[in-house]
Amino acid sequence: MSVSFGLLGYQYINDPVAIGSFHAIRKGMLTIASVGNLGQSRAVISNGAPWLLTVGASTMDRKFVSKLVLGQIVLCERRSTGYGVLVGDGAGFIIPVLTFDEPAVPFSFPATENIDIVLGYIRSSEKPVATILVTKAWKDHLAPNVAPFSPRGPNLLAPDILKPDLVAAGAEILAAWSPIASPSIEPTDTRRTNCFINSGTSMSCPHVTGVAANTKVINQKCSAAAIKSALMTTSYEMDPKKLENEEFAYGSGLLNPSMAVNPGLVFNASDEDYVNFLSKQGYNTTTVRLITGDRSVCKSNKPGRGWDLNYPSFSLPVKYGHEILGKFTRTVTNVSSSNATYHVSVNTPDSINVTVKP
Known part of the structure; x- marks a missing residue:
């Protein structure tokens, strides 16, 4: 189930998406939810409940580049629909690249990371003009990258749970x-x-929802939590x-x-978990x-750490200047069609030591 809706900072008992998705996963249905569009600020994610699969956005290797027209062009320093430019008979407008809702206007609107350069040109010229050429599709050699509008964690409601879970x-x-x-x-x-x-x-x-549905069709005995695990553990690094x-x-x-349909090992979780x-x-x-x-x-009402949940990722909040120390317990289930032997490989910075048992 795909949900492109979320509330920022709401406790689970006040969050309709968290409550509804909990009931869904109890019925075997995984809810895939968008993380929001609040940009590169920290700790501004929506849908942080651990029974949700929370999705951020990435770029892909095709991007549209606008080129065209000489005329009255407006520079919008903030996000804009461009409608005011349209009714004012403008020929086009330029917006910052940090935007997610693409304006729907019958003229071109290039986005640029170099707003300061454009502003400098406008202020230094008596009669500034601009040319926007016809839109073309280019190959983005820097992709995949995290889209600038896709918000960042950490997950303030549960810092031990890494969110978003993945990007698409x-x-x-x-x-x-x-x-x-x-x-x-x-x-x-x-x-x-x-x-x-x-x-x-x-x-x-919705991209993730489609892949989750396909993975479930091929792995019909897997629970919703196992399907979520499959998508996370097989994701591209x-x-x-x-x-x-x-x-x-x-x-x-x-x-x-392509890899999600055959995850090998999965991290499962139950209602009780x-x-x-x-x-x-x-x-x-x-x-x-x-x-x-x-x-x-x-x-028990005794406070504990969220890392005890059998989650497919690991997150360890540490206060500045304090020792980095944590113990994670996980149980994995082999969903491969045959018996298999798995080996653990860990890549860490030189200053961090990770031990896996058994």
């Missing part, structure tokens, strides 16, 4: 569009279309040199549809039942 293509996606509304969503815009190029984690989320300090942006990595997680987050029997809707009981 969500920038400049050719998507279906309802003809009920205009592409600009402006009331005076009479245009209608059945498709539209759009960007956002609402675009990446993002380049840490190109994406320095961006682990909180891409999670486990980039969605890998999630209830125990909530107990360690400070929930009691009364508040847990507001989420579960049944007679679930918290066995």
Whole structure:
């Protein structure tokens, strides 16, 4: 189930997506939810519940580059729909690259990372002019990268749970569009279309949902948590040199549809595991039942760490200047069609030591 909706900073008992998706996973249905579109700020993710598969957005190796027209062009220093330029008979406009809702206007609108350069030219010229040429599709040799609008963690509600879980293509996606509304969503815009190029984690989320459904068809005995694990543990590793300090942006990595169907080992989790997680987050029997809707009981109200949950990724919050020390317990299940032997390989910085037992 795909959900392109979320609330920032809401406790699980007040979050309809968290509550609804908990009931869904109890019925064997995995909910894939978008992480939001709040950009490169830290700790601004939505849908951080551990029973959700939370999706960020990446670029892909095709990008649209606008070129064309000499005339009245407006520079918008902030995100804009361009509608004001349209009604003012402008020939085009330029917007910052940090945007996710692509304007729907009948002229070109290049996005640029060099807004300061454009501003400098405008201020230094008595009659500044601009040329925007016809849009073309170019190969993006820097892809995949985390899209600039895709928000970063950490997950403030549960820092021990790494979010987002992974990323998938969500920038400049050719998507279906309802003809009920205009592409600009402006009331005076009479245009209608059945498709539209759009960007956002609402675009990446359905990609992951489709792969999850395909993985479930091939692995019908796997639980929803196991399907989630399959997508996370088989994801492409993002380049840490190109994406320095961006682990909180891409999670486990980039969605890998072909590998997800045969994950080998999975990290499974049950309803009881999630209830125990909530107990360690400070929930009691009364508040847990507001989420579960049944007679679930918290066995202990003693605060604990979220890393005890059998989660497919590992996150260790450490205070600045304190020792980096943590112990994670995980149980893996072989879902391969035959018996297999697995070997552990760990890559860490020289300053960190990781020991795996057994």
